[in-house]
Amino acid sequence: MDRLSETAITELGALCPGGLERNVDLSSISAWRIGGRADLVLRPSSTEEVAALLRWFSRHGIRPAVIGLTTNMLFDDAGLRAPCIQIGGRMAQIAFDGSEVRAQAGAWVPGFARKLMQAGLGGAEHTCGIPGTLGGLVCMNGGSQRKGIGSNILAVDSVDSIGMIRRREAADCGFAYRRSVFQTNGEVITAASMRFAPRPHAEIRSEMRAILADRRRKFPRKQPNCGSVFKSNPVMYSKIGPPGAVIEHLGFKGQRIGGALVSSRHANFIVNAGGARARDVLELISRITNAVENATGYRMEAEALFVGVDGKMYPADKVVLEVVK
Ligand SMILES: Cc1cc2nc3c(=O)[nH]c(=O)nc-3n(C[C@H](O)[C@H](O)[C@H](O)COP(=O)(O)OP(=O)(O)OC[C@H]3O[C@@H](n4cnc5c(N)ncnc54)[C@H](O)[C@@H]3O)c2cc1C
Incomplete structure (x- = not known):
């Protein structure tokens, strides 16, 4: 694929202020510490910025790669010529409303699980050792102990490939074992609304401790x-x-x-x-x-x-x- 022109990069930088980085060494940011250089990584700070970027890419016939914390990814040794949108710490807010929680896609999953514990909400204990973002978790319908985050989802907010902001109810997300529609539909997940069940803080804590100890014992x-x-x-x-x-x-x-x-x-x-x-x-x-x-x-x-x-x-x-x- 052709490299982006300097004009294009200036335009993209204006749509994603403070979030553009060029010539990124993927072997220094990827979980596997593998990969060549990425020409361009964009780290938006809001849904509106994601939408503006996707509208720009759609107008120019370019499909960007969407990544979270890359904890499920193997990058090519030759790197990445396609521009990349990384949803991470700039979009990581979490808000509670009783047993319902709305979190932005860049939230770090172990931190998210901990916040649920502090709020006395159970159901996400199985995710406490998964080192990715919430967006990656939703896309992969990730989980452990034969569970997946999909069973707690009420709705997912996303931006589609032409830059339209959307909301999908759980039934439209195609959740199945390690599967969701987001793996193929080109949408960028920006937030998820979830429901969890009240549970005593001490019980959640002890289950999470046991899960983490088990993972430390078994996993490299x-x-x-x-x-x-x-x-x-x-x-x-x-x-x-x-x-x-x-x-x-x-x-x-x-x-x-x-x-x-x-x-x-x-x-x-x-x-x-x-x-x-x-x-x-x-x-x-x-x-x-x-x-x-x-x-x-x-x-x-x-x-x-x-x-x-x-x-x-x-x-x-x-x-x-x-x-x-
Ligand atoms: C030590 C270790 C332990 C792990 N244990 C588990 C486990 O127990 N269970 C489990 O399920 N997984 C596990 N994983 C794998 C991985 O952490 C999960 O799949 C995680 O949810 C991926 O999140 P990520 O942010 O790193 O996504 P990435 O690896 O960056 O991306 C994964 C997929 O999600 C897509 N994606 C990411 N963010 C978005 C977004 N905002 N919008 C749309 N698509 C997006 C990407 O395009 C890609 O298709 C483990 C990984 C490691 C390194």
């Missing part, structure tokens, strides 16, 4: 990673077990390609052991996917998303199928 903590690489397949889970156990059983723990390493703590995590490239991670994902399919007949799907230079995103196992033979 020091090396950069993107959480679970593969989604759990319910049929595979019931017949032979979760992805981590199956991958471990096949002897992948400790296997390495370049700087990408299957964690010795948890086999569904690939960590950056130093200088990993996207290519290394993709090759490891390909080897694991094929080995599990040969051994069990189940083809696992990656939860981690690969972001190409053009900003298009694919589940990381799909890229392997197309690129690596």
Whole structure:
């Protein structure tokens, strides 16, 4: 894709005051610490700024990449030529109204879960160790312990690809296991309204502590990673077990390609052991996917998303199928 002209960049800067950064090293901001340079990252501070940016992109026939904290993303070693909109700390307000909560998409999920605990609202305990933004969580319908944030959503505010501000009721968000309509409809989530149930503060606190202790024990903590690489397949889970156990059983723990390493703590995590490239991670994902399919007949799907230079995103196992033979 063509690089943006200096005039275009000046116009975009005016639509997103104080939020434009050029030539961003993705390996320094991404959770996996992988990726080349992004030409342009825009960090809007309001829904109106998001709408103005999307109207500009729509007029110019450009589709930007939308990112949160990149805790589920693998960036291309060649970087990102598509302009990128990052929803983060500049849009992170949280407001309470009884058991209803409205939060902006840039809110950091562990901080959000903590605020709910302080307010005596239960139901989001399972999210307390998920290190992304609320927007990323809603888009992925993320959660743990077989739960997803979708079950607490009343409505999601978003801006569509032509810059129209919209509100979708939960029933129109297509929530299913790690799925939502936002993965394909090009809308940028700006806020979510949710309902939680009153619960004693001490109970929430003790459940969250137990969850965090369990995660600290099981998951790699020091090396950069993107959480679970593969989604759990319910049929595979019931017949032979979760992805981590199956991958471990096949002897992948400790296997390495370049700087990408299957964690010795948890086999569904690939960590950056130093200088990993996207290519290394993709090759490891390909080897694991094929080995599990040969051994069990189940083809696992990656939860981690690969972001190409053009900003298009694919589940990381799909890229392997197309690129690596
Ligand atoms: C250590 C670790 C543990 C993890 N544990 C869990 C877990 O237990 N459960 C779980 O579900 N996930 C887990 N994850 C994965 C990840 O944290 C979640 O998927 C998280 O919700 C992604 O949020 P993010 O802001 O980082 O999104 P990103 O990774 O930046 O983006 C993910 C997707 O969301 C889209 N997106 C992001 N923000 C917006 C927005 N505002 N509007 C529209 N689309 C948007 C992106 O385009 C992309 O498609 C873990 C990750 C790590 C590193």
